[in-house]
Amino acid sequence: xxxxxxxxxxxxxxxxxxxxxxxxxxxxxxxxxxxxxxxxxxxxxxxxxxxxxxxxxxxxxxxxxxxxxxxxxxxxxxxxxxxxxxxxxxxxxxxxxxxxxxxxxxxxxxxxxxxxxxxxxxxxxxxxxxxxxxxxxxxxxxxxxxxxxxxxxxxxxxxxxxxxxxxxxxxxxxxxxxxxxxxxxxxxxxxxxxxxxxxxxxxxxxxxxxxxxxxxxxxxxxxxxxxxxxxx
Amino acid sequence: xxxxxxxxxxxxxxxxxxxxxxxxxxxxxxxxxxxxxxxxxxxxxxxxxxxxxxxxxxxxxxxxxxxxxxxxxxxxxxxxxxxxxxxxxxxxxxxxxxxxxxxxxxxxxxxxxxxxxxxxxxxxxxxxxxxxxxxxxxxxxxxxxxxxxxxxxxxxxxxxxxxxxxxxxxxxxxx
Numbered sequence: 001x002x003x004x005x006x007x008x009x010x011x012x013x014x015x016x017x018x019x020x021x022x023x024x025x026x027x028x029x030x031x032x033x034x035x036x037x038x039x040x041x042x043x044x045x046x047x048x049x050x051x052x053x054x055x056x057x058x059x060x061x062x063x064x065x066x067x068x069x070x071x072x073x074x075x076x077x078x079x080x081x082x083x084x085x086x087x088x089x090x091x092x093x094x095x096x097x098x099x100x101x102x103x104x105x106x107x108x109x110x111x112x113x114x115x116x117x118x119x120x121x122x123x124x125x126x127x128x129x130x131x132x133x134x135x136x137x138x139x140x141x142x143x144x145x146x147x148x149x150x151x152x153x154x155x156x157x158x159x160x161x162x163x164x165x166x167x168x169x170x171x172x173x174x175x176x177x178x179x180x181x182x183x184x185x186x187x188x189x190x191x192x193x194x195x196x197x198x199x200x201x202x203x204x205x206x207x208x209x210x211x212x213x214x215x216x217x218x219x220x221x222x223x224x225x226x227x228x229x230x231x232x
Numbered sequence: 233x234x235x236x237x238x239x240x241x242x243x244x245x246x247x248x249x250x251x252x253x254x255x256x257x258x259x260x261x262x263x264x265x266x267x268x269x270x271x272x273x274x275x276x277x278x279x280x281x282x283x284x285x286x287x288x289x290x291x292x293x294x295x296x297x298x299x300x301x302x303x304x305x306x307x308x309x310x311x312x313x314x315x316x317x318x319x320x321x322x323x324x325x326x327x328x329x330x331x332x333x334x335x336x337x338x339x340x341x342x343x344x345x346x347x348x349x350x351x352x353x354x355x356x357x358x359x360x361x362x363x364x365x366x367x368x369x370x371x372x373x374x375x376x377x378x379x380x381x382x383x384x385x386x387x388x389x390x391x392x393x394x395x396x397x398x399x400x401x402x403x404x405x406x407x
Contacts, residue, residue: 029308036307040299048297057297062307069311141293149294163256164291170258185258189249196287203286 016081024072036065039085042166046086049161050093051100052146060096064089079175086166086176090158097154141202148198156191163188251281255288 010017016038022031043064047057067088068075075084149157155177162168162176170184177184196203253259254267271278300306 029311032311033304033308036304040303040307044299044303045296049294054297058299058303061299062303062310065307066310066314070314138293141290142295145290145293149291160291164288165296170253170256185249185253186245188256189245189252192252192255192284192288193248195291196283199287199290200283202290203283 010077010079014077014081017077020068020072020075020081020084021077023069024075032065032069035068035081039065039082043085043089046089046161046165047093049149049165050157051096052150056096060089060092064092067092083172083175086162086168087178090176093158094154097157101154144202145199148195151198152191152194156187156194159184159187160191160195247277247280248284251277251284255281255285 016035019028019031019035022028023035040061043061044057047060047064048054051057051060064085068085071088149160152160158177159173162173163170168176170181170188173179173184173188174181179187250259250263250267254264254271259267271281
């Protein structure tokens with residue numbers, strides 16, 4: 001957020017702020033529904049990455065929206081609307097993860113034998129086009145990465161999800177998580193180092209379809225890391 | 233270009249932070265140049281950078297969950313459960329008085345309250361100290377003083393009242 005920018009300037013630039021101001025000043029349910037429509041995909045996806053359960057993710061996302069409505073009178077457009085929304089999401093998710101840590105639950109998703117839950121139509125089409133071996137590999141990898149993400153503490157996980165899936169800058173993450181930029185930098189570094197350690201044995205599986213002849217091989221084909229550096 | 237400030241061990245926290253920030257494009261230009269020089273000159277650092285990058289890319293295997301088709305409808309339906317009292321501040325704000333009118337109203341209230349308090353104090357003063365009601369007693373006191381010379385020669389007040397008849401002595405009253 002630039003210093004000296006007024007609420008009016010933010011409201012003019014951000015259509016979501018205008019919607020939120022209608023919710024705040026006129027209890028406009030239609031404007032609120034529009035905000036839910038706009039942000040439900042991002043919020044549910046983030047919550048799912050954080051908690052790993054579809055049902056919990058939807059419940060949490062819904063609670064975020066309801067909290068937005070309950071606290072609408074406290075809303076002042078000082079930054080992007082999404083920053084305020086994700087700040088609420090951060091607080092709710094961290095509280096949820098901490099309380100869940102005290103009473104651990106067994107995730108039912110991502111198991112090969114169990115239901116995978118609702119998936120978007122486009123993903124189902126992609127799945128149908130893939131060969132069973134590739135699909136199995138994708139699911140295995142997803143389960144492995146899920147387990148690696150669960151190795152991180154709540155704050156590391158939140159920072160990773162915001163950075164990776166919301167493409168937030170360190171500054172934006174700092175605002176959402178009420179931390180300094182320096183602390184975010186350190187948090188993300190430790191998280192990425194931890195992910196690299198946990199995924200060490202799978203780093204060479206880059207998702208390429210293994211050849212039919214290699215199907216019986218005990219482990220997926222490895223691709224050695226090139227010594228050539230690759231700039232981001 | 234050398235990078236004297238960077239540690240030599242790739243597992244070092246400071247170097248890890250620099251590599252992560254470099255991958256995220258969050259390094260200032262000078263530090264970016266320094267880490268690039270380091271990456272180009274040190275195979276171990278280059279290897280560490282690549283591992284970090286590939287581990288990060290593996291997060292793309294996570295399935296992206298989409299909300300249920302009725303998510304918005306279910307969320308909106310929950311709004312009815314929020315107490316109506318939480319909706320009132322909007323109405324209050326809409327009909328709130330402008331600041332100037334508010335100040336004038338406050339001044340009027342203070343004037344009325346001040347007048348009321350004064351009247352109440354006056355009433356209590358009269359109630360508990362009746363002799364201090366000088367304003368009410370003054371005319372009769374003055375009348376007594378003016379006719380004191382006459383009163384000195386009268387023993388009976390009723391007799392004096394009988395004398396106070398215009399048909400006997402004209403319009404002049406005794407008291």
